[in-house]
Amino acid sequence: MNEIIIAILRSGTPLIYVTLAGVIAQRAGVWNLGLEGLMIIGACATIVGIMLTNSIVAALLIAILMCVAASVLLWFVIDRLKANPIIAGLGLTGLGVGGTALAVQSIFGSQASVTAPFGLPKLGPAFGAYGVLSISVAAMPFVVFGMWVLLRRTRFGLRLAACGEHPFAARSVGANPSRMRLVALAIGGVLCAIGGAELAAGSLQFFAQGMTAGRGFMAFAAVIFGASHPVGATFAALFFAVVGALGIRAQLMFGDKIPHDLLQALPYLATVFGVWLSGKLRGGAKAASSFAELKDQ
């Protein structure tokens, strides 16, 4: 039993951090499809940072700096240049995936992967079987709670939601939607950096090209599935992790009788179902944007 919970926490924690980044962007009215790119930048920067500085704190700072910078670039393109957030987000993802591949290749010369001498600090033997987990796993529930307080119980969070839902009304009470989006995306950048760091340096200690493998998109799906509520989205992300862990478990138990690749599709199917259901319950989901509409602006 312990093993399964550890496996779920290990695969779920990076996803949850990135999901929270998606939640805060979503509440500010930005569909952040750049999460995948931000996450891989965070993962790569952490490992490269450890290699270069030999310090986990410095490595984390580098990762956060890179992710925030990438987020600000996304904000600039979406907010200042009025680009379509979906296409721009996909572009940022491409930049992240391609850029990290290029960086690893140019710094270390090998195509495959980079292994660091150490990763994030572990909880230690005091926690028994759970001692193998990293401190960011233990910090995760507090971060989720903190995000809930920030988004639902502070002036900032409520203004943020107002800016996302009705920028015009928010402006009339003195909020600045553009600056709010910048802050939201920057906080998201920090969270993505931690998520990426946990992915690459939490239980593993290496970075491989394309190692996020769609986790950023899955986090985005969790945001939608969890109706962009920090706790709801966290449970959605956790659900994806559970499905993933059970898929591996089923593979071990039943061997080749259940096609593993089709089981892996379950989270995606669940997302489609969840989005459909939330649309039904709330009387039709709001369409993200339409390109033709943008063209007319």
Next chain:
Amino acid sequence: MKDSLFTVARSLVFVVFALVLCALVFQFAGYNALTMLWAVADGAFLRSGAIEQSLRWALPLFITAVGVGISFRAGFFNIGAQGQFYVGAICAAFAAEAFKGGPAFLVIPALILSGMLGGALWALWPGLLRLRSGTDEVITTLMGNFMAGLLLVYVTSGPLKDPSGSGQQASSRPLDAAYRISDSLGLSPTIIAIAAAVGILMWLLVNRTAFGVLASLAGRNGTMVEWQGARLWKLGLSSFLISGALAGLAGTIEFMGPNGRIASGFLPAHGFTAILIALVANLSVLGTAAAAVFFGGLASAALYLPIMAGLPAAAIDIINAAIALFITARSKFVDRVLRLGGRPQ
């Protein structure tokens, strides 16, 4: 005419922005940016035989991109071209197993049709969900891409597995040479003819039929079109189906032409590139043809870079991504410079 020239100029300005950003990324990653960009241009268009290679990549991309343009025009953000491309290829591969041994002049059209049907099918369910229940198509088509990718892995390592294949990448059994529509170089009269037919038909559909006009209007103002008596859901579903069928057709061409088989995770960037092409072309069919040649060139340069110039192929992904970042941007400043202080918007 002047307006469309203006939009093309605006696209180009942002493509230049994107290239500058790429140059920065290359420089930052430790490469000489000028050498890199020159090698890309060389691989895409300048070296001998490059144009043929670029066209080989451009034609399937053009077909998918025209379809993407149709659904974007109608106001539906169908970003599921990649999944529709895969499912089309998968259906064609299954059909190839079923019709094995038949006369080529019957089997080839049957395979192409089943590929188009497969692609349309993969666009049908997001379309229905969108039009019946208002489920956002961005998410459903994105999820559809992942599911189709996994389906491809399953099919190539399960039902259609080639037992003699190498362990590295699972792939289907090769298509009978009699049913191939091109050699592995991928540029044959059949493929050119299919692409030309798609181009002409879609140009007519968009510019010379009531459907095209109404669908474009529906993308701008659905309510108005509904009030004029057109069926919005019919227009919407048709545009979903057309874009799916065209992506499926492109997948089928890759299967029956240059590849001759389907492999797990083949051409993973096809759908994304096609979306870019449609956006760079501002959704016009003629513009799509021009943009497809450009991006086809980049795709062929991706193969050339690591072998001939010793540079990583990821450079091309970065160029594509940077263009994506900027292509839908509009800036008042750029507009003003382009119009040279001309009439206000």
